[in-house]
Amino acid sequence: MSFVWTVAEQHEGRLKAVSFELLSRGRALADKLDTKLASLVIGAGVGQPGLRELIQRGADEVYHVADARLAHFVCETWSNILADLVRHYRPVVVLAAATSLGRTLMPHLAVKVHAGLTADCTELDIEPGSDNLLQTRPAIGGNIMATIKTPDHRPQMATVRPRSSVVLPRDPERLGRIIEVPVAEQLFESRVVVHGCRADVEDFVNLEEAEVVVAGGKGLKKGDNFALLRELAAELGAMVGASRDAVDRGWIGYPHQIGLSGKTISPRLYIAAGISGSIQHLAGIKTAETIVSINKDPDAPLHNVADFGIVGDLFDVVPELTRRLRRSKAVAS
Ligand SMILES: Cc1cc2nc3c(=O)[nH]c(=O)nc-3n(C[C@H](O)[C@H](O)[C@H](O)COP(=O)(O)OP(=O)(O)OC[C@H]3O[C@@H](n4cnc5c(N)ncnc54)[C@H](O)[C@@H]3O)c2cc1C
Structure with missing residues (x-):
């Protein structure tokens, strides 16, 4: 089964606006590919209303990876978990926001799953007659728009500029599945030890x-x-x-x-x-x-x-x- 995935972002249990912006991008792509759209929520504290809002704003499925140890973003652990999910479910497209988190996490994930990654896209589309993701971003100092595709590797991965897409209106009637994903203990193994977190x-x-x-x-x-x-x-x-x-x-x-x-x-x-x-x-x-x-x-x-x-x-x-x-x-x- 092919999937389009978006990586949601949250702060202290509150989903950030970019999580919903990514869904409108993902929805358009999933419809063109005639596949499902799933959103991944990693971390602790996002309650059922937040998870349901992802469905109401376009997701068909929500994969919820909840563990108190994921309260703070540790790139190594998060990319371990995402890579494991990617290998298991084999999505065709994975999108994250071009925020500090997305820009840090996605290159790690790309290396682990041997995929390409286009950073900071402003436009995304599907190439007619294939499932190739057309990833458009400004290049050469913003003077041209370059469209990149990665026909030989899956998943196709991109980070998307925050605020470059509108959020779909909330549809309270929309139904979908929320799947609680257990995390294998070895995925938490990391060289990084968090002693505390200072709000910078x-x-x-x-x-x-x-x-x-x-x-x-x-x-x-x-x-x-x-x-x-x-x-x-x-x-x-x-x-x-x-x-x-x-x-x-x-x-x-x-x-x-x-x-x-x-x-x-x-x-x-x-x-x-x-x-x-x-x-x-x-x-x-x-x-x-x-x-x-x-x-x-x-x-x-x-x-x-x-x-x-x-x-x-x-x-x-x-x-x-x-x-x-x-x-x-x-x-x-
Ligand atoms: C690949 C690339 C990426 C870049 N990304 C960015 C980016 O993300 N953001 C960005 O901003 N730039 C970016 N730049 C740099 C960009 O090209 C400009 O150099 C930069 O935006 C200029 O900054 P500025 O307007 O502060 O300075 P200047 O262009 O030097 O302008 C200063 C202005 O202040 C005015 N001024 C001076 N004194 C006064 C005063 N007393 N009262 C009123 N006005 C006064 C002057 O008339 C002048 O118009 C990028 C460049 C490259 C090559």
Whole structure:
């Protein structure tokens, strides 16, 4: 039996939005291949309502690998378990999200099951007349879209950009099977011993799900000046993002990077200050609803795609915006 699989992600028992995004990709592929779609949930704490939601949003089956020892992501153990399942059930396609977890786990799995892997796909399709997965992703600095297929190996594996697909609406009538999968003891054998887990604030920058994002680039001149953006972000209830130049200079951590080699975001409001708008940066904000560009250069490319372009010095404009927001909140209260 051929299957399309998606690897769900969760944090402390709550399924992440990418788990549902992957299902809409997987559903389209499974329908074209006339096969079933299964979602894999590894870890502890996802209850029956969460597992049922996967079915309601497109899965035919859910494989639930629950064990308290899987509460934290340990790549070696997780890839042992996945490889064992892949060898047993022989899926034809395995999809994971191009998140830190997916990008770490899938290469390990690919090596263990001798499969190919295409990272960070933005489009997926099935080649007519075969079961080959067409895996499309930006290449050569985002200037071309490359389509890759792996006709000689199964499963075909890809990671998919978060936020590059819509979540299917929930259908409470949809039925499917939830299968509790026992884990063989030897699969837990690992050279990694987890003594505890520290919540690294930087790693939990969930920009992909933010409603409002305020981002800064090289125009900020130095890392300390991100404080200006953090103040504005605090007034707007926003998260702080950055261009690659700002990240490469060490002004802010990589989890904040937006763009081709960073995160793809879809906020309702995106405010960029001192960011020119390179093609690679724009690749990460295509689906933002409203874009505001603050740049002293009237010809900055970001102004061309922005809904509102403010031509001015960010060191004047950003504090002024923060002041006005504070004032209007004070008046309203
Ligand atoms: C393979 C590859 C992948 C890449 N991936 C990414 C990615 O994921 N994300 C990304 O962002 N980039 C990425 N890049 C880099 C990208 O090409 C650009 O170099 C980068 O986006 C530029 O960052 P920036 O806009 O901060 O800097 P700049 O292009 O130098 O722009 C700075 C802007 O600040 C403005 N400015 C200066 N001072 C002020 C002021 N006082 N007030 C207002 N405006 C001011 C300037 O007018 C200018 O427009 C990638 C490049 C490659 C080759």
